[in-house]
Amino acid sequence: MAQEAIQKSRVIVWFRDDLRLHDNPTVHAAATKVKTKQAAEVVPVYCFDPRHFGTTPYGSKKTGDYRAKFLLESVQDLKQNLKSIGSDLLIHMGRPEDALAELANVEQKTTILLQTQITSEELNVEAKVKRAVKGKAQCESVWGHTLYHPEDVPYKLDMSDLPDTFTPARHKIEQHAQVRAALPTPQQGELPLPEGLPKAMLECNPQAVEDLNAVVPKGSQQLSTQELNEHAVHRFTGGESEALARLKYYLWDTDLLASYFQTRNGMLGGDYSTKFSPWLAHGNLSARTIYHEIKKYESERKANKSTYWVIFELLWRDYFRFFTQKHGNKLFAEYGITGKKLRWSEDPQAFQRWKDGQTGLPLVDANMRELKQTGFMSNRGRQNVASYLVLDMGVDWRKGADWFETVLQDYDVCSNWGNWVAAAGLTGGRINHFNITKQSKDYDLEGEYVKTWIPELKDVSSKRIHEPWLMSQSEQQQFGVSIGQDYPAPIPSSQLVRPHGSPEGGRNPGGGRGRGRGGKRGHGRGGRQNDRHRTQPRGEYERFG
Ligand SMILES: Cc1cc2nc3c(=O)[nH]c(=O)nc-3n(C[C@H](O)[C@H](O)[C@H](O)COP(=O)(O)OP(=O)(O)OC[C@H]3O[C@@H](n4cnc5c(N)ncnc54)[C@H](O)[C@@H]3O)c2cc1C
Numbered sequence: 001m002a003q004e005a006i007q008k009s010r011v012i013v014w015f016r017d018d019l020r021l022h023d024n025p026t027v028h029a030a031a032t033k034v035k036t037k038q039a040a041e042v043v044p045v046y047c048f049d050p051r052h053f054g055t056t057p058y059g060s061k062k063t064g065d066y067r068a069k070f071l072l073e074s075v076q077d078l079k080q081n082l083k084s085i086g087s088d089l090l091i092h093m094g095r096p097e098d099a100l101a102e103l104a105n106v107e108q109k110t111t112i113l114l115q116t117q118i119t120s121e122e123l124n125v126e127a128k129v130k131r132a133v134k135g136k137a138q139c140e141s142v143w144g145h146t147l148y149h150p151e152d153v154p155y156k157l158d159m160s161d162l163p164d165t166f167t168p169a170r171h172k173i174e175q176h177a178q179v180r181a182a183l184p185t186p187q188q189g190e191l192p193l194p195e196g197l198p199k200a201m202l203e204c205n206p207q208a209v210e211d212l213n214a215v216v217p218k219g220s221q222q223l224s225t226q227e228l229n230e231h232a233v234h235r236f237t238g239g240e241s242e243a244l245a246r247l248k249y250y251l252w253d254t255d256l257l258a259s260y261f262q263t264r265n266g267m268l269g270g271d272y273s274t275k276f277s278p279w280l281a282h283g284n285l286s287a288r289t290i291y292h293e294i295k296k297y298e299s300e301r302k303a304n305k306s307t308y309w310v311i312f313e314l315l316w317r318d319y320f321r322f323f324t325q326k327h328g329n330k331l332f333a334e335y336g337i338t339g340k341k342l343r344w345s346e347d348p349q350a351f352q353r354w355k356d357g358q359t360g361l362p363l364v365d366a367n368m369r370e371l372k373q374t375g376f377m378s379n380r381g382r383q384n385v386a387s388y389l390v391l392d393m394g395v396d397w398r399k400g401a402d403w404f405e406t407v408l409q410d411y412d413v414c415s416n417w418g419n420w421v422a423a424a425g426l427t428g429g430r431i432n433h434f435n436i437t438k439q440s441k442d443y444d445l446e447g448e449y450v451k452t453w454i455p456e457l458k459d460v461s462s463k464r465i466h467e468p469w470l471m472s473q474s475e476q477q478q479f480g481v482s483i484g485q486d487y488p489a490p491i492p493s494s495q496l497v498r499p500h501g502s503p504e505g506g507r508n509p510g511g512g513r514g515r516g517r518g519g520k521r522g523h524g525r526g527g528r529q530n531d532r533h534r535t536q537p538r539g540e541y542e543r544f545g
Contacts, residue, residue: 010111057402077241090197098132145283145287229374264379265443280317281411331418354389362454383423391433394499464479
């Protein structure tokens with residue numbers, strides 16, 4: 001390449017859900033182009049796209065207040081980290097196709113580097129960008145989301161031969177694939193920033209959630225800063241600095257990693273699980289970095305079932321991305337992958353009761369209130385509330401997935417819609433219909449979690465806390481709560497709409513059987529836990545499939 005052309009070549013790094021510098025394949029590709037003299041300058045950019053702040057098909061904010069805050073902090077942290085190596089982050093309050101067209105200069109050969117996306121909304125935006133920069137720049141996608149690189153797993157690149165259940169896929173991947181090494185974090189001067197960049201983007205630096213209202217489309221709900229509830233499991237702050245600090249905390253500072261298997265079904269407090277998910281979802285933390293840090297921990301401190309199990313969970317995350325690659329938009333379709341036609345409830349109140357934590361089922365309500373007031377819910381909670389909404393209340397599962405998309409701080413398109421379509425029993429695998437009352441007793445025996453989020457029930461005895469509708473009038477008086485007035489009675493079993501039919505033994509307001517998951521209880525850090533292994537012949541708990 002002629003010297004002049006090299007000097008002028010520009011790389012734009014278009015950040016989206018890969019907001020970090022460590023082990024970032026897109027950033028690494030940019031630094032490599034500079035090192036190998038294929039490019040002379042690197043322009044990092046992030047766009048607050050109005051399409052992410054509109055209204056969902058079911059009328060909620062596309063991005064809720066808690067996630068908006070987390071996203072803003074992630075962008076601020078990235079800007080700070082880029083500055084610390086002599087670069088900067090350009091921020092555009094508007095559509096990426098406009099910003100990128102402005103940054104792609106006809107005078108220069110321009111390459112736009114972006115993390116590969118596989119879902120339709122993201123690909124539609126990419127198509128618009130490609131049209132806008134036609135003749136000025138070319139786009140190069142780089143894979144970056146997963147622990148295992150799709151080229152390394154023993155399936156076709158389009159994942160058409162991926163099994164529709166997790167376990168066989170996991171076994172084969174673990175047997176045949178290796179996790180690649182993490183990529184180095186760019187150092188001072190490795191991402192040279194050109195002069196003369198648009199001032200508006202260089203100086204744009206939104207500080208508060210309210211500043212993002214500049215991109216909320218007309219007619220959509222405005223964003224506002226929320227006070228975090230005192231019972232929130234964690235005070236999440238976005239950005240890779242906090243993500244790496246959490247990784248250090250969970251492994252090296254506290255050794256929590258070594259007891260993850262025993263604690264992971266908890267619902268109270270910050271330490272029962274890793275809480276990596278919001279950082280993973282925003283790309284603040286790389287799954288590979290977690291993996292290699294765990295391997296280091298295993299060789300320097302200890303290796304046990306718990307240390308492996310976090311990697312196992314990261315494989316679930318990979319699985320849902322590969323599963324999405326295989327099935328495309330079926331992930332979002334009413335009847336999912338199977339196409340099995342289900343009959344949904346026509347009760348207009350049902351969905352609202354669920355969203356507000358007013359179903360009368362304490363475990364469901366506590367979890368739904370936690371979600372609304374903090375933007376987080378444990379995995380145990382997510383499975384129960386999803387099962388109850390779809391398999392007992394008979395509400396179209398997409399409404400639940402849509403609400404989670406709004407509220408979750410860790411919303412990830414593949415993990416969310418994948419888990420939901422599976423919970424709805426529309427992937428062809430086993431249907432996990434939970435007996436909510438039994439789950440409540442198994443995982444919150446004393447009702448500590450339920451009472452944290454449902455103050456109306458705070459004085460109810462542990463005997464009645466899981467089924468408050470069974471309290472006599474005198475018990476209600478004794479415990480200071482009137483069922484039907486202070487706290488709702490559950491929807492009677494006869495009025496539940498069970499789209500897959502009524503499960504055996506499921507004639508109570510709390511739902512189905514729980515699929516034999518009530519094994520002997522063990523004691524864990526997060527309270528009493530089910531020892532799931534005693535009831536799972538295949539030696540692992542199937543979250544899906
Ligand atoms: C209905 C439903 C919706 C969900 N929506 C999301 C979502 O939008 N975003 C999201 O990250 N997770 C989602 N999950 C998966 C899981 O509940 C969360 O990842 C987990 O609770 C986050 O807490 P943690 O980081 O402490 O997890 P840990 O238990 O510490 O697990 C470590 C990591 O493994 C991954 N992981 C664990 N379980 C799953 C799973 N079932 N599917 C995919 N990845 C998993 C996550 O990245 C998680 O951070 C959903 C689960 C259900 C049942």
